[in-house]
Amino acid sequence: MTAAANQSGRRPTTSRRLERAGIRDVAAAAGVSITTVSDALNGKGRLPDETRSRVREVAERLGYRPSAAARTLRTGRSGxxxxxxxxxxxxxxxxxxxxxxxxxxxxxxxxxxxxxxxxxxxxxxxxxxxxxxxxxxxxxxxxxxxxxxxxxxxxxxxxxxxxxxxxxxxxxxxxxDNDHEAAVLGILDHLSEAGARRIGLLTGTSTDTYTRLSTEAYLGWCAKVGQEPVYETYPAHDPAAGAVAADRLLARPDRPDAVYGLFDPNGTDLLAAARRYGLRVPEDLLLVCCSESDVYATTEPPITTLSLKPRxxxxxxxxxxxxxxxxxxxxxxxxxxxxxxxxxxxxxxxxxxxxxMPTELIVRASSQRRSPRTTVSPPRPPGEV
Amino acid sequence: MTAAANQSGRRPTTSRRLERAGIRDVAAAAGVSITTVSDALNGKGRLPDETRSRVREVAERLGYRPSAAARTLRTGRSGxxxxxxxxxxxxxxxxxxxxxxxxxxxxxxxxxxxxxxxxxxxxxxxxxxxxxxxxxxxxxxxxxxxxxxxxxxxxxxxxxxxxxxxxxxxxxxxxxDNDHEAAVLGILDHLSEAGARRIGLLTGTSTDTYTRLSTEAYLGWCAKVGQEPVYETYPAHDPAAGAVAADRLLARPDRPDAVYGLFDPNGTDLLAAARRYGLRVPEDLLLVCCSESDVYATTEPPITTLSLKPRxxxxxxxxxxxxxxxxxxxxxxxxxxxxxxxxxxxxxxxxxxxxxMPTELIVRASSQRRSPRTTVSPPRPPGEV
DNA sequence: AGCCTTCGGAGATACGTTTCTCCAAGAGTG
DNA sequence: CACTCTTGGAGAAACGTATCTCCGAAGGCT
Known part of the structure; x- marks a missing residue:
């Protein structure tokens, strides 16, 4: 039994064995009341600095750690x-x-x-x-x-x-949320400026806000500029379905010459599908997808992505x-x-x-007919430092 | 003030305004004691099913949610x-x-x-x-x-x-932990079998267990088979440093004909470095890296990876x-x-x-001189389903 | 009839804080 | 001296639950 617990006169019968020191133990050891200990440690109340530091020192010596559960119960805040x-x-x-x-x-x-x-x-x-x-x-x-x-x-x-x-x-x-409508319109404009005549969309079947707003923005844009919508949908949580949908989109008789993919893996999927059909990116097909992954900076060619700025x-x-x-x-x-x-x-x-919140379009080679100048370090012969 | 709080006789002066219902309120509303409520809801004690369900129903009706803080304080378990x-x-x-x-x-x-x-x-x-x-x-x-x-x-x-x-x-x-030693030895053997004559290592400067054990296993293997160690180190948390180190490794006069990279980005870094030096993978350079990323299944060529089975x-x-x-x-x-x-x-x-725990070596083209037969679906003409 | 056992449940305590209220002693003030 | 004000701090009441202890009543057994 702790000496402090003894002095405090609380549990006369049950001996607390090796439990952690509580605020009572600190109070007893410092010769003050629990109120004072609480105030001293939490910087509240009106106490002379001497008392405050003395209590703190005693608490430290006893290895006192306030019980988060008790504090939460009392204050109603859990952190x-x-x-x-x-x-x-x-x-x-x-x-x-x-x-x-x-x-x-x-x-x-x-x-x-x-x-x-x-x-x-x-x-x-x-x-x-x-x-x-x-x-x-x-x-x-x-x-x-x-x-x-x-x-x-x-x-x-x-x-x-x-x-x-x-x-x-x-x-x-x-x-x-992001301004999804503005983001999609921005991308469509960007693709148009790059020379796209018929822009397709790869979108999802679920009804979440992101998918819905983005798709609506696309359809609205199509209606405004007078383009027939060209899009394919698939369940976004199924990675295999994405590849299939990408393939489907490029297999259509009214094949688009530019595609925006709403989901992260769409970039690689579309790139692979384009390769299968012998379509060159960006010459035959402009590509943009929404992704936070930086793998698209190093694909062949690098793919333009829309970042939703998750941070x-x-x-x-x-x-x-x-x-x-x-x-x-x-x-x-x-x-x-x-x-x-x-x-x-x-x-x-x-x-x-x-x-x-605004989004950010990271423009790379896949969405520019005139591919931008890329900085490639020339190969160095082995042995050179 | 809640009728229950009134009946319970607790706070005669302070009126609890719109607070959540507590266990006391449920007890009062059900006409039983707190003990009975607690027992009924937690499935403890000995109670007839009738009482149990009645209490549960009352609790439900009052929207009673036990206080996690109080429970934690009492039981010492927070979950x-x-x-x-x-x-x-x-x-x-x-x-x-x-x-x-x-x-x-x-x-x-x-x-x-x-x-x-x-x-x-x-x-x-x-x-x-x-x-x-x-x-x-x-x-x-x-x-x-x-x-x-x-x-x-x-x-x-x-x-x-x-x-x-x-x-x-x-x-x-x-x-x-994984059996890092066994994993590294397995990879080195695998590379040897694929025809590697001089295996290099891309490793880290930090002293964590993974880096240390892996490097030691490599050095031990080198000593055993009589190969001069060929390795480069870099601070693993710095992505840019990885590319530089990969470059350094392939620029050495005693350039290895196979490399194992301890960290996730090493695969792409080594691939890029190899390309810069005009080295073909796997013909001129065998490659393995430790990674959980599935991008290595689609690189050109696909890279053999070691999975630590994080799940x-x-x-x-x-x-x-x-x-x-x-x-x-x-x-x-x-x-x-x-x-x-x-x-x-x-x-x-x-x-x-x-x-x-065991690791898993996912063998792909980058570590096999005779590249395995890859299943590539032939390009289909557009319009075909 | 007396005793033991089981059933169904009530009372009270403890968990360890924070904080509201209040008090004693000294210091200043008229 | 009588009074207020400030300082430094003590006491005790919650917070809401789980659980230990105990108790009356009803039934079963000898």
Whole structure:
């Protein structure tokens, strides 16, 4: 039994054996009250520096580590943020499957840590019992489907939710998304300027916002410029289906002379399909795809890609969420959250605040008829340093 | 004020406004005691099914969600597992930077979730205050450096730690690693059989276990077969340095006719370097590199890779950790953890239990002089389905 | 009839903090 | 001297759950 526990007069019968030192032990050892210890360690209250440092030293000596669980219970803050990615197909996660998710998650983790929060990776399926078992201060949801029951449940129970991807019909505290329409229009214009006469699209069958908005933008553009739409769809989560769809697109009688692929692997798939049909890129076929992968910088030829800037998105999403958690209204310091708890905030205030982030088109040889000058270091003979 | 809170007689003065329903509210609404509610919901105690279902129904109706914080405080279990990856260079994480980490993390997340735990991504630097703020049941550490203070601290405070990568000098509950020596020897034999006369190595400057063991295995093999070692080292976290080192290796007067690269990007780097020197792969240069990326299946030519099977590793690590947390001794059901808390378990019992996992060599064209028959679908004319 | 066992459940305590309230002693002030 | 104000700190009440202990009642057995 600890001497401190003895003095504190708490457990007279049960002897706490080798447990970690608690705040009581520190208080007893330093000859002060628990209040003083708490204040000293947390920098609150009014204490002379001498007491503060003495308490800190005693705590250090005893190896005192405050119990996160107790603190969470008392303060209602866990410092934990959920990160949820919608699941496609059998696998529980597409997490880190595509470069976009991986980079976004990394940026989000980093941003959260920078503000003292940690990220918990959670499945989108609410049946996993783990959801109820974790005290979350808020949640980031990537690409929530319409009417997501999980998001509704979270929001209803007062947990702030910020989504990456404009939510369909579920209530969120805030959302961040790319300006997909502008991105697609920009690409179509870019291809037109490069000489494309008939631009095709490789798109997905699912109904998520990204796919929907991008496809609509394409169709709208076609209607405006008077081009017959030329597109193929496939289930985006199935890599094999992508190659087949790429092949299908180039096999059409009205074969396009330029293609934009909405998903990461489309670039290599389209390149392979073009090769099979003996089409030269960019001479016979202009190519652009949406990807965060840098392999497209070294393909033959390098492929123009659209970056959704996942790092920026991840950072923004997390910062928005933490702002909501801490009740900061973008720097005004007004404690909005306390005045209007989340469950009431949208009542009558219209749609939740959304932020549109710009994308970046990384132009490479595949989308330029006149291929840009590439810097190639000349081969050096062996032996030369 | 809730009627239940009124009846319970607890807070007579302060009115709890719109807070979530607690276990007391459920008890009051169901006309039973708190004990009964807890037992009914957790499937403990001895209760008739009628009471159990009635309580469950009331809880459901009230939207009762047990407080994770309170449960954690009471039971000492949070259901949270830390996932730490050592940081190289400036970036806070290499998390998901390499395919190995990404896949390993995904498998670990999945395995944890399957057993009712969630993963928290944490930085390896202990100065981040977030470490002390989270109740962790255990931690997975990827590739801990020798004498890692963080691991020591965790282990000392009784938190089980399982590492991916054989730990140098820090005490862990268990560890999992590949049999790097066997893997390297296997590759060297494979290259020899393919006709290699002088095998080179592209390796790293850092002292982590993987780099060290692999390099030592190479040197040992060289000594055994009487080949002069031919290798170049570079800081593995610097992508640009890899290309330079690859170039250096092929520029040597004693240029190797086969190379094994220890890191993921080495394949493309070596391929590019070979091209610069006019070396044909595999005719003039045999190539193997360690990578989880499937881009090497489609390079020109496809490159033979060594897979460390990160999914298997991630799953094993997590299961080992949870076994330790729950005190399960690999199925015997003996509660070892309770009998011997972690801090005493290594006293005299020698090194912590380690598991060596096999690797997999994925043989492709780059390491075979007689290139294997490749199945290439002949180009189909457009219009044909 | 008396005793033992099982059933169904209530009471109370502990988990380890944070924080609200309050108090004693000294210091300044009229 | 009587008073207020400030300083430094103590006491105790939560936070919401799990669980240990105990108890009455009903039935079974000798």
């Amino acid at each position: 934990l943020i959920g990160l949820t990615v919608t699941t496609y197909g059998e696998e529980p996660f597409t997490f880190t499957e595509f470069a976009y998710f991986a980079e976004m998650a990394r940026a989000a983790t980093s941003a959260a840590l920078g503000r003292g929060y940690a990220l918990v990776v959670l499945p989108a399926s609410s049946r996993h019992d783990v959801w109820g078992n974790i005290a979350l201060d808020g949640t980031v949801v990537i690409d929530p489907p319409d009417q997501d029951p999980l998001v509704s449940e979270l929001y209803r129970s007062g947990v702030p939710v910020v989504s990456d991807g404009k939510p369909g019909n579920c209530p969120v505290t805030a959302w961040v 920026k998105i991840g950072t923004t999403v997390v910062n928005l969420l933490i702002d909501a958690i801490e009740g900061v209204d973008s720097g005004t310091g007004v404690d909005i959250a306390r005045l209007f708890p989340p469950r009431f905030r949208t009542a009558g205030t219209g749609p939740p605040p959304g932020t549109l | 949270l597992i830390g996932l730490t990856v050592t940081t190289y260079g400036e970036e806070p994480f290499t998390f998901t930077e390499f395919a190995y980490f990404a896949e390993m993390a995904r498998a670990a997340t999945s395995a944890a979730l399957g057993r009712g735990y969630a993963l928290v991504v944490l930085p390896a630097s202990s100065r981040h205050d977030v470490w002390g703020n989270i109740a962790l049941d255990g931690t997975v550490v990827i590739d801990p450096p020798d004498q890692d203070p963080l691991v020591s601290e965790l282990y000392r405070s009784g938190v089980p730690v399982v590492s991916d990568g054989k730990p140098g000098n820090c005490p862990v509950t268990a560890w999992v 298997k590793i991630g799953t094993t690590v997590v299961n080992l950790l949870i076994d330790a947390i729950e005190g399960v001794d690999s199925g015997t059901g003996v509660d070892i953890a309770r009998l011997f808390p972690p801090r005493f378990r290594t006293a005299g019992t020698g090194p912590p239990p380690g598991t060596l």
